[in-house]
Amino acid sequence: MIKKVSRNEDLHDVLIVGGGPAGLIAATEAVRAGAKALVVEEDPEIGSPDHCAGLVSKEGLEKIIEPTPAFVLSRINRARIYAPSGKMYEGKTEGVKALVIDRTRFDKELLRRAEANGVEVVTNQPYKPELRCKVLINAEGTKGRLAKRLNLSIPRSIPAAQLDIEVKDFERDVVELHTGEWAPGFFAWVVPRGDHVRVGLASYEGVPLELLKRMLEKNRNFERMKGARVLRTIAGKVVVGGPLRHTVRGNAIAVGDAGGFAKPTTGGGVVLGGLTAKLAGRAATEAVLRGGTLERFDVEWRALYGREFQTMRLAARIFRNMREGELERALRISSEEGVLGLLTGYDMDLQGAAVGRVLRSRLIRCAVLPFLRSLF
Numbered sequence: 571m572i573k574k575v576s577r578n579e580d581l582h583d584v585l586i587v588g589g590g591p592a593g594l595i596a597a598t599e600a601v602r603a604g605a606k607a608l609v610v611e612e613d614p615e616i617g618s619p620d621h622c623a624g625l626v627s628k629e630g631l632e633k634i635i636e637p638t639p640a641f642v643l644s645r646i647n648r649a650r651i652y653a654p655s656g657k658m659y660e661g662k663t664e665g666v667k668a669l670v671i672d673r674t675r676f677d678k679e680l681l682r683r684a685e686a687n688g689v690e691v692v693t694n695q696p697y698k699p700e701l702r703c704k705v706l707i708n709a710e711g712t713k714g715r716l717a718k719r720l721n722l723s724i725p726r727s728i729p730a731a732q733l734d735i736e737v738k739d740f741e742r743d744v745v746e747l748h749t750g751e752w753a754p755g756f757f758a759w760v761v762p763r764g765d766h767v768r769v770g771l772a773s774y775e776g777v778p779l780e781l782l783k784r785m786l787e788k789n790r791n792f793e794r795m796k797g798a799r800v801l802r803t804i805a806g807k808v809v810v811g812g813p814l815r816h817t818v819r820g821n822a823i824a825v826g827d828a829g830g831f832a833k834p835t836t837g838g839g840v841v842l843g844g845l846t847a848k849l850a851g852r853a854a855t856e857a858v859l860r861g862g863t864l865e866r867f868d869v870e871w872r873a874l875y876g877r878e879f880q881t882m883r884l885a886a887r888i889f890r891n892m893r894e895g896e897l898e899r900a901l902r903i904s905s906e907e908g909v910l911g912l913l914t915g916y917d918m919d920l921q922g923a924a925v926g927r928v929l930r931s932r933l934i935r936c937a938v939l940p941f942l943r944s945l946f
């Protein structure tokens with residue numbers, strides 16, 4: 571049942587706009603710290619539509635919520651990376667390092683937890699200025715409408731497309747990444763999900779859905795999907811620019827994708843968006859109840875994750891400026907030096923350590939030219 575928002579003229583402690591993971595996590599933390607929180611979500615249902623591939627690091631997710639079979643679809647311990655030539659390299663981990671989650675069920679679990687803690691959540695309710703509040707948390711995702719109104723910047727994003735495909739006999743513990751001409755500047759992915767796979771692609775150039783269809787038709791590594799039934803087509807934007815320069819403006823804080831809290835290397839934002847949203851919820855309550863300043867949020871996320879974002883931004887920039895031959899060579903060296911296995915094993919959502927390991931290997935030589943190219 572759709573609830574009606576409490577009276578507009580009420581002065582809410584913390585108003586959260588957007589009922590995605592970042593908004594729900596920020597609201598839960600705000601309430602746990604003692605404030606009252608209202609979440610408004612413009613869609614009729616939390617968690618729907620689901621536009622996410624759902625690949626998250628197990629360790630990262632555990633810092634937010636206990637993973638349960640209610641929303642975990644697959645457990646991943648292998649990654650196959652395809653070079654531009656189509657050559658495949660496989661990295662294995664000891665034990666499960668990544669999970670694929672069903673975002674609709676995951677978001678609903680976050681909703682259940684938020685409401686159990688006392689958060690008021692109202693769906694079918696777009697933001698309207700009459701909703702008065704002491705602190706506003708902007709968790710609108712990539713839309714940017716509220717950001718403009720609040721004088722916050724809009725995070726840099728690129729378009730993406732995904733297809734849910736019914737494939738027979740796929741491996742349930744493997745994710746695939748495909749590099750090269752198929753997805754200029756970025757990559758394509760295949761993620762196993764219960765009874766089907768989600769094939770997706772984001773790119774700096776071209777129209778992702780067209781590129782995706784072309785890849786499925788022309789890339790020989792996708793022959794097994796020829797003629798398979800497409801269950802669903804999904805479009806969205808992945809955030810690649812890292813956090814905004816100013817994540818706090820007046821009485822407003824930007825969290826999740828709206829704040830740019832996604833990995834610049836992959837656009838994955840469930841874990842980092844969630845971890846930083848926790849900080850935002852607490853900072854909001856401190857400001858409302860105990861005279862704290864919202865800038866505390868800015869200081870805290872920079873102290874905990876600032877370097878992580880910087881390193882990932884650098885890695886993404888190098889990758890984006892690699893020519894096909896350089897990428898080919900980098901993957902060959904990664905495989906020879908065993909770095910691929912290590913990379914798969916590191917916490918996928920906190921990649922700073924993995925990038926550091928790469929920089930200490932022979933791979934550093936493959937990064938110099940693309941880095942220099944990126945400067946011009």
Ligand SMILES: Cc1cc2nc3c(=O)[nH]c(=O)nc-3n(C[C@H](O)[C@H](O)[C@H](O)COP(=O)(O)OP(=O)(O)OC[C@H]3O[C@@H](n4cnc5c(N)ncnc54)[C@H](O)[C@@H]3O)c2cc1C
Binds near residue numbers: 622696709
């Ligand atoms: C194709 C694709 C694949 C992805 N794959 C992964 C992945 O594998 N792993 C990963 O970690 N991340 C992935 N991501 C990124 C991930 O989906 C986001 O980082 C995450 O959803 C961000 O959460 P959020 O709460 O900030 O925003 P969202 O989940 O986008 O939620 C924002 C909510 O705000 C609502 N809203 C917007 N404006 C208003 C308004 N004015 N009033 C009220 N409500 C409003 C929206 O309806 C929406 O429900 C992917 C993204 C895309 C596009």
